Amino acid sequence: MILSAESSLVDVAFAACTVLARAGETAVLCGGSAAAYYVPDLYQSLDVDFVVEVGAAPHVVDRALATLGYALVSEGHYRHPTLPYVLAFPIGPLAIGRDYITAWRTDRRGDLLLHVYTPTDVVRDRFLHYWAWGDRTALDVALAVARARRAEFDAGAFRAWADRELAADPAYDAARLARFFRMLERGG
């Protein structure tokens, strides 16, 4: 499987996830790149963030990604000689705030596959970025995914999770959570 100069972030994500799966490693697309997967017209990223399951062998990951032309450039980061997308492997486990992520969505394209956060998890992840650091872009992305994937976004699960985070760390600003729901209802 060779990537071309025209390959997009999504092409790279499918290719990387597939070669890793064939090598026996499960890698899940997360972070901003998972958001870019769901709302490509609204949000773009040059980082393709994957978390591999705990216990993955680094040399197996290196070898699998080398088949796509990606080489390790620094710990957890792989670059391609021509493509602008960097494959990043933050240290797991896969978690959003205090919640461990043990289920994800798997999409298929022919014989390729992609494990990716569900839309609800992308919204949680991006919202948490805003909640923790006040990053308004992350809030906008969370809202964009929630709107674009309205049928799949589980607002009840989101609120239950946010309540748990707030109970664990009362320093989180409840007004930011209220703002999210207000903006989501307003639709703008």
Add this chain to the structure above:
Amino acid sequence: MRRDDLRPAVFGTATRDRVLIRLALSENGLHVRELARQIETSANAVHRVVVALERAGIVVSRPVGTTRIVLLNRRWYGAVELRALLERLAAAYPEVVQRARRSRERPRRIGKPL
């Protein structure tokens, strides 16, 4: 840092322990140099610890002006428990706590006595 320090290195090394404890005592984070000064360690040693902790997601750094501020990552899945442990461990590091208290991070009127 005294070489005869017999306190346990809970997080692997004394420098790592002190970095984390000092960050737990900080509201807004610290520059690496200031962090190093406060725990009486070289900036290079602190930088190495910070890079490793950042890679693990335990701390984050964010740009402020021309420099970077390091702080505990409240998004990390064990952040609440880690902070509680560090606050407990801080009792064993009175010199770190005292320095943290002396270095007031909130705005302070010019000329107001410490």
